Amino acid sequence: MTASRFTLTGLRPLEGMSAVPGEDLLGIWELTGPQVAAFAATAENMVPAEGAAAISLPPGAAEPGLIWRVELPASRREARSELEARLIAEKVRQAYLKAAEKRLSDLQLGLAYSAKTAGAESALLAEVMALRGSAVTYGAGDTGAISLLHLYEQCEALVARFRRLVQYYARVETSVGGQPVALTIVDWSGDHNVIWQEGIGPLDMALHMDSVRLVLATRQAWLRLISVVASGALSLSVKASVPGGQFLLFPAVYRFVRDVLAELDQVQANQEAPG
């Protein structure tokens, strides 16, 4: 039985940047390095069918876009379950993002060290206090500084990733049991080009539809993530009167959102745990 795999290639950092961390905050996609041909064939083998229309790349297309590959098991039931689980996960993460946004807007600076304040809020408020000069400052080599350095790198990579997200079309490839089913290219204006393998049935078509749906939902969620972080950093910088704080706080707010997602995940996992 073929295992399922959801991979995304093409989000490698631009030249000179640090490596993009492999994690997908939505927990759905495995970010891989250089792209590998999923549909194993060579263009040389392709003989144009009679009456076929040319599909050609326009000159000047500088580099390939993002390739989202959904490799599903041969059992259609399992394939469907896998896809549904990820579609649900994406929806859950959207809800978590909303919760994080609300917690950000509810944040009160005066409660920085209150016992009532959750861990993520405490950490974020500590950062704010530090930026206002009212808390500890870190010297080079301190643990805090190293942590912040890492965070800055992550944020920078994240932003680079998102830039590519809105820069390039998305190419979605679905295979079931190792057999290619379809390939869809969605550009950022929403135009769809769908290429189906001849002879596939309605069930496999529906699976590919779900793959496309998952990709588009992920793209949405990622944009929403950066939107939450950017606006959170801005509003917090105003509240804290930190000049230029919207940039300084960007990494801290990103970490806050990441922590909230992890915290809600943990709550969910505890609820689902037996006994």
Added chain:
Amino acid sequence: MPDDLKAYYEGDLVFNGINAITGEYGQPPLSSEKLARLIRGAPLPRDYRDFVDRQKKLADLAQVEDRLQPVTDAQSDLRIRLEEARLSELRFKAQNPTPWPTIPGAGDPADVANVGWGAIFPAEMHPNVREEIKEALQPLFELRRERAGDLFRIYEGGSAYRSGEQKGQYYERLGVGPGLADPREMPFYILLVGTPEEIPYSFQYQLDVMRAVGRLDFGSDIEAYQDYAWSVVAAESGDIVLPRQVAFFAPTNRGDKATQLSAQILVQPLYENLTVAAPDFDIALDRDWDVPAPFMGEGQATHDQLQRLLGGDSAQTPALLFTASHGIEFPPNHRAQLQQQGALLCQDWPGPGSDVLRNHYFAAEDVDTSADLTGMMAFFFACYGAGTPQLDQFASQAFKVREKIAPRSFTAALPQQLLKQGALAVIGHVERAWGYSFISPQGRGENQSFITAMRTLMNGHPIGMATDSSFDMRYAELSSDLSADLEELKWNPSYLSDYELAYRWTANNDARSYIVIGDPAARLPIAEREPAPILETEVRQEVPATLVLKAAPESVFLPAAVLTAVPTAVLSDHAAIEYGLEDQFEKLKASLKSFTAQLATSLGNVAEDIVTLEIRTYSTADIAAVAAALDSRQEVSATLRALTRIAFDGDLQVYVPEKTDRGVDPALWSIHKAMVEEAQESRANFLGTMANLAARLLDSLRIGP
């Protein structure tokens, strides 16, 4: 006696079942006169002699012992009482014609929310097996529970069906009243879960009179239950959209009166009827359907063709398949009986008296294992097409003997296999199908029940409704009339001719034994009504068949100097400097600016492109080669199948190829339309998110210290 009817019934009557071992009719041809004698239960000694000789011959062939047992007086009394109870309800239904046998005020019976949904388990099913099946069916149960609310029921434990119980007894035990279905007492849609040994066919027929009943029987194959539940959920999720295509399959075997009649008098008129959307006095089709000419007779209704229709060629697999053929039967205990009885005999069989070879009939194992039948439904007009009871009802009536025609009652394997591979339901016949029943006393085709059932299904209604308004209603009327006829004949032997009695009896038997294999609330997952207008043209001549991939705008690589055009804040960097992170801070700041610039550029480009939204659907014989060519920037080709262009002002242009050899594929066309809807929604959401994000980022960049 109408002469037309006499013309059909004179000479020997032949029936729709062929014995696979002898190549002869399962039920030997009978004259109307002899059939009438047997229907009356008054055989001549020679009739009984012929019958016993034939049973012995079959027994020898199957190497089984004599299986005839006399019917005892007690059994006979019980049968009469049950028959009276059944007739009482049938009379009620016939005399109180309502659109649906549900109580007034229940609401639209097509909606489970109004009339409920329930599943009945047999008490004799092992609790562990029942729990496993329940768990496997959980997705289906959840789907129905969500819709039916308080009208959802599972009958198990104390409310399970108990062995030997008749419907009246079961109702009484559960406090369900007779007559029109009251969903508060018991849901209208009832799924029987188990074998016909555990819940007999007779119970299913009885329950079906006033309710919509289906059966799931995958034996101990728990995974099949799970697959089936998942198929129904997938079909009703809206993701599976089948092309609105129906197919007919009708062999006309040489020298075989039964299939020639079923092809000419049943299938051909049914096909012609369905090509008209709204004929007078029929249910109007509320969607356009592709109704191609039947696969009929020589070179058409072949085994290979049926395989293509049943998933062997997805382009040919219809949403709804209707077949009319002989069903294959075997002597009881024959090793092939449980797996192959009810299999469909195809045109490949040379005709009566010829050997039946394995490749002459289409059985469960002939369904391509990779066939994707998700969402489809089928109607098999064939002997034993849905199942076989253990005892022959005809012998019981004619000769007062209980003849075992199978070691046990069982569900036909072919419908089970279709359901395992995604089909939602099959309508078929238990026991013999009495083909003469579709010829009216005036000698015309009597196809109304078939027409009603097919049209109801094609309008996307639950399959349980399709059979209720057709065969169940017909059965009620015919049974009610026949019982009166038989009573009258006791006193007045000339009341009915042998021909008329033969007609009424075969019609009654035929109508009684159609059952649904599958969830009775399942419906065809077909596309809704077409959006108008649709422009049909040759797509390759009208639109550029080039897949245009948007290249990255150069602005994304703009140097930092250009970015100064974006209003930026004058930052106080002391805090970052204090952390010793000034380099990272600058990089992040530049990244954010660059990202915002890209976002703005993309939005600007979208603004130019927003005038239209285009969705193109291609197909190719080798998608791997297309992917490889895209990777290597080479030109490749694929066939453009459909294109939809939606203008900003709402104008819609749809291009599909004309129906040529390489024309529109119904499945592709359906998925294309689904993709259009998806693209519209996706674009709106994506643009909204991008615009919102751009606004927030620009705010960030504009704010100063």
